Amino acid sequence: MAQTINTRVTRTDARRKVTGAATYAADEIPAGMLHGALACSSIAVGTVTSINTSVAEAEPGVVAVYTHETLPDYKTVKGFYAGGPGSASFWPMEGTEIRYAGQPVAYVVAETAAAARRGADLVEVSYEEGESRIHMTPDDSFVVGAGEDSDGMILDQGDLQAGLDSAAQSVDMTFTTPFQHHNPMEMFAATAEWRGDRLTVWMPSQSVRTLRAGIAGAYGLPETSVRVISSFVGGAFGSKAGITPYTMLTIAAAKGVGAPVRLIVTRPQMYTVATFRPESEQKFRLGADAEGRLTAFEHIETAQTSQFDMVVNAGTHITRAMYACPNIRTEQRLSRSDTNTGGFMRAPNEMQTFWGLESAMDELAWKLEMDPVELRRVNDAREHPTEGVPFSSRSLMESYDAVAQSFGWADRGREVGSMTDGDWLVGYGCATATYPTNILASNARVRMQASGNAYIALAAHDVGTGTYTIMAQVAAARLGVPVEAVDVVMGEASFPVAPISGGSTTAASAGSAVHDGCMKIAQQVATRVSAMSEGPLSGVDPAQVTLDDGTLRGPNGQSQSLAEALSMLPEGEVEVIGEFRHPALTNELVAATFKGGYGTAGPVTPDFAMFAFGAEMAEVHIHRYTHEIRVPRLHGAFAAGTWLNRKTAHSQLLGGMVWGIGSALHEVTETDSARSRFLNANIAEYLIPVNADIREVRVEMLEEQDDYVNPLGVKGIGELGIVGTAAAIGNAVYHATGTRLTSLPIRMSDLVST
Amino acid sequence: MSETPPDLTRPGVSRRGFLQGSSAVAGSLGMAVGAAEAQQAEPSADARTIALTVNGTRRHVTVEPRTTLVEALRDTLGLTGTKIGCNQGQCGACTVLMGGTRVNSCLTLAVMAEGTEIVTVEGLADPTGDLHPMQAAFAENDAFQCGYCTPGQILSAIACIEEGHANDAVEIREYMSGNLCRCGAYPNIVAAIEQVRDSEQG
Numbered sequence: 001m002a003q004t005i006n007t008r009v010t011r012t013d014a015r016r017k018v019t020g021a022a023t024y025a026a027d028e029i030p031a032g033m034l035h036g037a038l039a040c041s042s043i044a045v046g047t048v049t050s051i052n053t054s055v056a057e058a059e060p061g062v063v064a065v066y067t068h069e070t071l072p073d074y075k076t077v078k079g080f081y082a083g084g085p086g087s088a089s090f091w092p093m094e095g096t097e098i099r100y101a102g103q104p105v106a107y108v109v110a111e112t113a114a115a116a117r118r119g120a121d122l123v124e125v126s127y128e129e130g131e132s133r134i135h136m137t138p139d140d141s142f143v144v145g146a147g148e149d150s151d152g153m154i155l156d157q158g159d160l161q162a163g164l165d166s167a168a169q170s171v172d173m174t175f176t177t178p179f180q181h182h183n184p185m186e187m188f189a190a191t192a193e194w195r196g197d198r199l200t201v202w203m204p205s206q207s208v209r210t211l212r213a214g215i216a217g218a219y220g221l222p223e224t225s226v227r228v229i230s231s232f233v234g235g236a237f238g239s240k241a242g243i244t245p246y247t248m249l250t251i252a253a254a255k256g257v258g259a260p261v262r263l264i265v266t267r268p269q270m271y272t273v274a275t276f277r278p279e280s281e282q283k284f285r286l287g288a289d290a291e292g293r294l295t296a297f298e299h300i301e302t303a304q305t306s307q308f309d310m311v312v313n314a315g316t317h318i319t320r321a322m323y324a325c326p327n328i329r330t331e332q333r334l335s336r337s338d339t340n341t342g343g344f345m346r347a348p349n350e351m352q353t354f355w356g357l358e359s360a361m362d363e364l365a366w367k368l369e370m371d372p373v374e375l376r377r378v379n380d381a382r383e384h385p386t387e388g389v390p391f392s393s394r395s396l397m398e399s400y401d402a403v404a405q406s407f408g409w410a411d412r413g414r415e416v417g418s419m420t421d422g423d424w425l426v427g428y429g430c431a432t433a434t435y436p437t438n439i440l441a442s443n444a445r446v447r448m449q450a451s452g453n454a455y456i457a458l459a460a461h462d463v464g465t466g467t468y469t470i471m472a473q474v475a476a477a478r479l480g481v482p483v484e485a486v487d488v489v490m491g492e493a494s495f496p497v498a499p500i501s502g503g504s505t506t507a508a509s510a511g512s513a514v515h516d517g518c519m520k521i522a523q524q525v526a527t528r529v530s531a532m533s534e535g536p537l538s539g540v541d542p543a544q545v546t547l548d549d550g551t552l553r554g555p556n557g558q559s560q561s562l563a564e565a566l567s568m569l570p571e572g573e574v575e576v577i578g579e580f581r582h583p584a585l586t587n588e589l590v591a592a593t594f595k596g597g598y599g600t601a602g603p604v605t606p607d608f609a610m611f612a613f614g615a616e617m618a619e620v621h622i623h624r625y626t627h628e629i630r631v632p633r634l635h636g637a638f639a640a641g642t643w644l645n646r647k648t649a650h651s652q653l654l655g656g657m658v659w660g661i662g663s664a665l666h667e668v669t670e671t672d673s674a675r676s677r678f679l680n681a682n683i684a685e686y687l688i689p690v691n692a693d694i695r696e697v698r699v700e701m702l703e704e705q706d707d708y709v710n711p712l713g714v715k716g717i718g719e720l721g722i723v724g725t726a727a728a729i730g731n732a733v734y735h736a737t738g739t740r741l742t743s744l745p746i747r748m749s750d751l752v753s754t
Numbered sequence: 755m756s757e758t759p760p761d762l763t764r765p766g767v768s769r770r771g772f773l774q775g776s777s778a779v780a781g782s783l784g785m786a787v788g789a790a791e792a793q794q795a796e797p798s799a800d801a802r803t804i805a806l807t808v809n810g811t812r813r814h815v816t817v818e819p820r821t822t823l824v825e826a827l828r829d830t831l832g833l834t835g836t837k838i839g840c841n842q843g844q845c846g847a848c849t850v851l852m853g854g855t856r857v858n859s860c861l862t863l864a865v866m867a868e869g870t871e872i873v874t875v876e877g878l879a880d881p882t883g884d885l886h887p888m889q890a891a892f893a894e895n896d897a898f899q900c901g902y903c904t905p906g907q908i909l910s911a912i913a914c915i916e917e918g919h920a921n922d923a924v925e926i927r928e929y930m931s932g933n934l935c936r937c938g939a940y941p942n943i944v945a946a947i948e949q950v951r952d953s954e955q956g
Contacts, residue, residue, distance in 0.1 A: 267841065651942065
């Protein structure tokens with residue numbers, strides 16, 4: 001058999017994706033389907049005093065206009081940050097209260113999408129407007145669960161002040177990051193179809209089982225009465241994790257009109273009906289001795305949250321894992337303002353915090369007159385600085401050395417402003433990337449037939465990450481069959497339990513369940529054929545039979561292919577449930593996942609700290625007169641255990657780095673502070689990188705073995721590529737201009753004085 | 755067509771293309787929109803049946819004047835390969851070929867497409883199932899992740915070469931910048947287009 005792991009395998013769903021045959025949620029059109037549209041509030045805080053629906057109702061094609069007073073049988077679920085499956089704790093259209101701009105206030109059902117949108121435009125809402133504030137105020141912030149229940153929200157180790165006092169050089173810097181929105185290309189959509197008490201929901205989701213459990217619970221239905229289907233997801237990045245109001249509103253509306261209803265949320269509405277990356281402030285105080293060894297490390301993160309939820313994306317828990325230092329203090333704070341609840345957006349703990357940390361480290365290197373790569377080297381931690389356990393594997397400096405070579409770091413001018421290219425100022429910058437290896441329980445159904453065909457089913461998702469392909473690869477490698485002979489179905493809640501497609505967990509957790517299923521098939525087949533009177537493995541102790549690339553091998557050189565052995569069974573096939581239960585997964589965590597929640601272990605276990613690492617280097621060109629900023633080259637080297645598929649993994653890392661360029665130079669959700677609204681709520685004015693923005697992006701994938709993280713040795717990579725990119729670019733801007741930037745995104749106007 | 759096709763690849767420019775393209779039907783369109791407003795009480799009073807030639811097949815659809823081409827393709831003809839990414843002409847996900855020219859089908863009214871040849875992603879592979887070279891190149895180069903923008907990217911890429919705007923990577927990047935890819939597959943998209951361009955030239 002050709003090698004199927006750690007190779008470049010074309011996606012098994014590529015044909016469906018290039019022919020238009022891949023069906024995303026809004027592509028399902030049940031018979032008799034009607035169209036939904038949302039009308040959303042124009043104020044941020046206040047009360048609905050009246051809604052006139054008569055004009056909308058008179059619009060041709062409009063079937064129904066629902067408000068908080070008329071929407072029948074509307075159910076809600078508990079918010080994620082209150083331990084539930086919802087994207088937020090506050091639900092619109094339960095009453096007259098308005099708590100954020102763009103909050104749904106009416107739901108129109110019509111015969112066509114155009115009529116529904118027109119109907120929504122014609123809903124007339126009167127409000128009594130209250131005071132509001134969209135931005136957080138760090139001066140008015142708090143620590144979640146401060147005190148004994150702080151769960152590490154405040155950590156104080158050693159003597160920070162003594163470390164600062166003894167430092168040869170120190171930095172004290174404050175960085176900020178803006179509101180950002182995921183903007184997956186696929187718009188949020190939900191189609192609900194009731195047949196009696198049975199409900200089918202098509203919706204792009206990162207966690208179909210969470211959706212089903214939440215919906216079934218809300219309606220008091222058995223989970224078997226609710227189908228949730230999400231076969232293809234057009235990008236998610238954290239935006240399709242929880243149950244959002246548009247889903248529950250559509251389910252209720254479909255019940256109300258007695259017909260299937262599909263809602264495609266408009267692009268502008270996508271900015272307010274779901275989550276986003278909260279704005280944040282990152283304060284760092286670092287001290288180092290003359291050789292660059294850190295003597296003090298303080299990080300205080302303050303992040304925005306809504307008035308009704310506490311969104312804790314604990315970035316300090318990641319930054320304090322990076323560098324060896326005896327005196328470490330971290331603090332995780334929140335500040336409330338009048339928005340919907342934010343949530344997870346690609347690297348939710350890491351993107352903002354590594355902009356700060358890696359910029360501060362760069363500043364420290366300049367003060368120490370040290371190569372910033374060498375500053376990372378002298379502080380490379382071999383054990384977790386605050387948890388006292390070793391890293392299961394840590395290839396940070398290997399990553400730096402590899403990227404330095406590919407990038408040509410040695411050619412970097414030693415002084416600020418020392419490199420030019422005609423009218424362009426040239427700068428090089430570097431930064432560390434990391435992402436924790438999170439672990440969740442997973443099952444997978446694996447069936448193999450004597451024909452050599454294999455079938456896999458699990459409630460995982462392919463949000464573009466290549467999950468369909470890598471699950472097939474894992475099975476193909478173990479069972480000794482071609483990848484094309486493995487049929488994988490996912491994205492349906494009734495399939496065996498698999499984790500949320502979030503936190504970069506799927507390949508490691510679900511992949512390990514597929515691996516386990518293949519091993520179980522081998523065990524079962526070995527047990528049965530060894531008990532037969534004839535055959536190559538007859539009489540062999542099945543406990544001593546191993547599986548090697550689809551071949552069963554006995555202790556004394558006996559061997560038989562799995563397919564041949566299967567042909568000796570009357571069924572001609574074996575089907576099992578593979579399981580992944582990492583030793584770090586407690587019963588409580590397993591139970592949480594199996595109930596539809598997120599029972600995550602890691603990155604720190606009693607034995608190890610588990611992280612993937614990488615290093616990125618950026619070249620920036622800044623025009624001397626116009627201050628136009630370009631990134632002609634961005635290189636990254638990453639080590640994340642086993643690479644299952646070098647083609648799709650490369651794309652994930654590449655895509656992450658492109659996101660990093662976006663974070664550095666483009667992305668910001670602008671605000672209207674006077675009215676507490678997001679201002680550029682569309683995909684033209686919310687800038688994301690376009691093709692012309694992206695020039696040379698090179699990804700190096702290093703070999704790394706980690707036997708602890710899971711049987712496959714896989715660490716998640718969906719988010720790794722974005723971490724550190726913005727700082728690498730900012731540090732290159734400093735090298736080119738001597739201007740130290742502290743706010744994202746970096747803009748031409750920031751460089752006018754240079 | 756003797757005149758240069760409108761440049762539909764960049765935001766802003768696409769609206770101009772839309773207006774130019776619509777000038778031929780502007781008279782009847784203006785009347786129809788006015789009629790729609792005047793006759794609100796009469797459902798679908800101004801709906802009309804038009805013939806659309808999609809992927810070489812002539813099909814009749816009943817549309818309102820306001821019905822966009824993308825909604826006629828998806829909701830009426832069931833050709834859901836064409837995606838909606840913004841419905842306001844910003845992202846390019848709904849790109850189809852109309853008379854050989856790439857257009858945002860969300861900014862094109864269905865009535866404007868009458869009498870033209872529409873090509874969607876479903877019409878690219880040959881009847882035996884062999885992929886169009888651009889489809890094959892996208893698959894091979896992993897020129898997508900989630901695949902949602904892919905139908906639009908592929909049609910735009912075919913037109914990009916056809917227009918003569920694929921001479922080098924810089925030009926391809928510029929002329930493919932009307933098609934957003936949030937997964938960030940741009941370098942692979944450029945590689946796929948270069949591969950097809952080179953094989954056509956070879």
